[in-house]
Amino acid sequence: MSSDKVIPGSNDAPSHMKPPSFFHKRSIKFYKPIPTIKSAAIIFSVLGVIFIIVGAVLLAYSLKTIEYKARYDNKDECQHTTWDKNRTCEVEFEIDKKMEKPVLFYYQLNNFYQNHRRYVKSKSAQQLKYANMSKEEVSNDCDPIITMKDLGRAQEDLLPGVREYYESDDKVALPCGLIAKTFFNDTYEIFHGDLKITIDETDIAWPSDKKNIKSVDDEAANYWTNVSDEHFIVWMRTSGLPNFRKLWGRIYEDLEGKYTVRILSKYDVTDFNGEKYVVISTANALGGDNTFLGIAYIVVGGVVLIVALAFVIRGYFFKKPDNQHFN
Secondary structure, three states: OOOOOOOOOOOOOOHHHOOOHHHOOOOOOOOOOOOOHHHHHHHHHHHHHHHHHHHHHHHHHHHOOOEEEEEOOOOHHHOHHHOOOOOOEEEEEEEEEEEOOOEEEEEEEEOOOOOOHHHHHOOOHHHHHHOOOOHHHHHHHHOOOOEHHHHOOOHHHOOOOOOOHHHOOOOEOOOOOHHHHOOOOOEEEEEEOOEEEOOEOOOOOOHHHHHHOOOOOOOOOOOOOOOOOHHHHHHHOOOOOOOEEEEEEEEOOOEEEEEEEEEEOOOOOHHHOOEEEEEEEEOEOOEOOOHHHHHHHHHHHHHHHHHHHHHHHHHHHOOOOOOOOOO
């Protein structure tokens, strides 16, 4: 009998000592594209052209948009220091070019940083959905505005029927958080002579936001403000820029001539050197005025084309010494 040992897995080993076939090494071919200067130039060129085309379309639509804007916080009668709950101020618009319906009505705030990290985080999504939560449950999400004492709202700002409940400063504010605390509360009316024009204030919020922010029909739910109000829901969607507009409503009739906007100016912007505007604008297939976005697309497209040109120059005029071709 031979004394040689059989090594498992060797060719001489019996079949029962060989490893299963799935242990065998197999060479699998993968598609590994090798980028070249030429392919990079083509890709950047295509992207640049697409960006410029999209920007041109946005800009073309924006140029057809008719817009009027008026600042009002700088008017003496509109300033918060002279405000009382029954006092209104006015701004006038001379519309010399017909604005076809629907006309969008916005308010605009400047120098308000809704994109600040602490501000954006200061709300409780669970509380906005399910109402009654304890101080401990909302403290992390709503910090630093948790109780009515933190909120600092005057009693006359509260909804009727809940003032007795909120007499104690230790009550959890519903809703809580910085975003809710700073809810914009100016109101507007527009007149053509003595005729009041209807501003439709419905369907101004995103459907997803309306689904996530809703008033709970519960006797124990003591909201200090109406969270089902679409103006509140619009406000809770924070803006990414310090100068922003939020939709107040839509006017479903053509506008032309002299119009007066009557404002109950309650929102104080002096603490952050802010500015308040009323904006009326026509709509297009892509919404309102997108001039900035159109210009941004064109600029980015131009930069991408310059990069593509740089690749072409590099490929044709600065070849490597080893005679590498531009392919």
